Amino acid sequence: xxxxxxxxxxxxxxxxxxxxxxxxxxxxxxxxxxxxxxxxxxxxxxxxxxxxxxxxxxxxxxxxxxxxxxxxxxxxxxxxxxxxxxxxxxxxxxxxxxxxxxxxxxx
Numbered sequence: 805x806x807x808x809x810x811x812x813x814x815x816x817x818x819x820x821x822x823x824x825x826x827x828x829x830x831x832x833x834x835x836x837x838x839x840x841x842x843x844x845x846x847x848x849x850x851x852x853x854x855x856x857x858x859x860x861x862x863x864x865x866x867x868x869x870x871x872x873x874x875x876x877x878x879x880x881x882x883x884x885x886x887x888x889x890x891x892x893x894x895x896x897x898x899x900x901x902x903x904x905x906x907x908x909x910x911x
Contacts, residue, residue, distance in 0.1 A: 816868075816869060816892060817892070817895065819867070819868040819869070820868050820869070820870060820892060820895060820896060821895075821899070822868070823864050823865050823867075823868035823870060824870075824896070824899045826861070826864075828851055828853060828857070828858075828861050829861045829864060829865055830899065830900070831850075831851055832847055832851060832858075832861060832862065832865065832882075833865065833870060833871075833884070833896065833899075833900055834900055835847060835850055835851075836871060836882060836883055836884045837884060837897075837900055839883060839884055839886070840883060841874065841881040841882065841883045842881065842882055842883065843876070843879045843880075843881050844858055844859065844862065844879055844880050844881070844882065845879055847862070847882070862880075862882055865882075866882075869885055869888065869892075870884065870885055870888070870896065871883065871884060871885055872885050872886075872887075884896075
C-alpha cells in the first residue's frame with residue numbers, strides 16, 4: 805500500500821496552518837487583520853512583492869479560506885474572511901500574535 809493511502813485529506817486547520825507558515829502570507833494576514841478591504845497594490849507595496857508573487861500568495865490564502873476577494877475595476881481587493889468559525893479565527897489570531905508574544909517573553 806502506498807504511503808499516501810494513510811494520509812487523510814487536509815483538514816481546514818492544517819490548510820490554515822500551512823498557508824500561514826510562509827512569511828509573506830503571514831505578513832499579508834497581519835495587514836488584513838483590521839478587517840478592512842485592501843487592494844492587492846497596497847499589499848504589494850507594503851510587502852515589497854511583485855504582482856504575480858502577491859497574487860500567488862493571496863490565492864493560497866483564499867483557498868485556505870482565510871481571505872475573501874472582490875474585483876474593483878483592474879484591482880482585486882482582499883479582506884480577512886469574516887465567516888471563519890470562532891475556533892479557526894482564534895487559531896489565526898494566535899498565529900498572527902506569535903511573534904509579539906515570543907518577543908515579550910525573551911525580554
